[in-house]
Amino acid sequence: DTEVTQTPKHLVMGMTNKKSLKCEQHMGHRAMYWYKQKAKKPPELMFVYSYEKLSINESVPSRFSPECPNSSLLNLHLHALQPEDSALYLCASSQRRSGEYQETQYFGPGTRLLVL
Amino acid sequence: SQQGEEDPQALSIQEGENATMNCSYKTSINNLQWYRQNSGRGLVHLILIRSNEREKHSGRLRVTLDTSKKSSSLLITASRAADTASYFCATERSLGTYKYIFGTGTRLKVLA
Numbered sequence: 762d763t764e765v766t767q768t769p770k771h772l773v774m775g776m777t778n779k780k781s782l783k784c785e786q787h788m789g790h791r792a793m794y795w796y797k798q799k800a801k802k803p804p805e806l807m808f809v810y811s812y813e814k815l816s817i818n819e820s821v822p823s824r825f826s827p828e829c830p831n832s833s834l835l836n837l838h839l840h841a842l843q844p845e846d847s848a849l850y851l852c853a854s855s856q857r858r859s860g861e862y863q864e865t866q867y868f869g870p871g872t873r874l875l876v877l
Numbered sequence: 878s879q880q881g882e883e884d885p886q887a888l889s890i891q892e893g894e895n896a897t898m899n900c901s902y903k904t905s906i907n908n909l910q911w912y913r914q915n916s917g918r919g920l921v922h923l924i925l926i927r928s929n930e931r932e933k934h935s936g937r938l939r940v941t942l943d944t945s946k947k948s949s950s951l952l953i954t955a956s957r958a959a960d961t962a963s964y965f966c967a968t969e970r971s972l973g974t975y976k977y978i979f980g981t982g983t984r985l986k987v988l989a
Contacts, residue, residue: 765919794977803881803965803979804920851919865910866967866977868919 767852767869775877776842782872784835784852793835794866795827796851804851810835811857842876849873881966881980889986896953898983900966901946907969909942909949912979914963923951923964958989 765786774780784793792811796804809817810829818827824846826838835852849871855864881902890896900909908927912920926933926942926949933940939952953960966980 801982801984803982805979806977849917853920865922865925866920867922868912870919871917873917 765852765854765867765869767850767872769872770870771873771875773875773877774839774842776844778842779838779840781839782837782850782852782874784837784854784869785833786854786867787833788854788867789832789856790854790867791832791857792855792864793829794853794855795835795837796853798849798851798871808837839874842874844876847874847876881968881978883964883966883980883983885983886981887984887986889988890956892956892958892987892989894956896956896960896985896987898951898964898985900949900951900980902949902966902968902980903947904968906944909940910967911938911940911949911951912965912967914965914982916962920965953985956985956987958987961985961987 768783794809795807797807798804806819807821808827813829813832824841828836851871852869853866855866881900883900888896906928908925910925911923913923914920924933924935924938924940926940928944931942937954942949949966963982963984965982969977
């Protein structure tokens, strides 16, 4: 199984709502990532989890709150978002995070988020 | 500014032609990867080239890496309509904080 799944595929939420994005992989990968991608732009790294611990937070606003309950699951909790947060949110995983060599990342299909 | 800048930003070719896209980066890298993204979907890994490699092939794909010029190119030979997608290079800095950064991307359109 080389698949990363994300739910939901689409999400529309108001600025006062609380919602969560979910990501799951069963490849035994120990590094998981959240990216944000605006239209016609490259993905931008938001968070990195390594062995279920948050290792990188790219100065993301606190209205985005990641959570890694176990090695297969990654959540992104959303609260009080702004319209400019509307984007495609991509989850990815890799075997492990290493400073010595780059790991191939496997991406999910993304959640398209619209904030009204 | 972006770690990876790609050119051209957009490329339109006829089916059967070759497509070449380039990626330039700024800092030392361990290796460089190319990904494809179909419209509004996740990214698919195409090929990885390590910093001590100069050229790599995978099917119709040929990637070159010139670390002295801090640049890489992706060649797709005998293109097909199904190759229509955005192509991104991705690099990880070899020094300092781990950071996996995507280039600006090339939007390829292959006309049938």
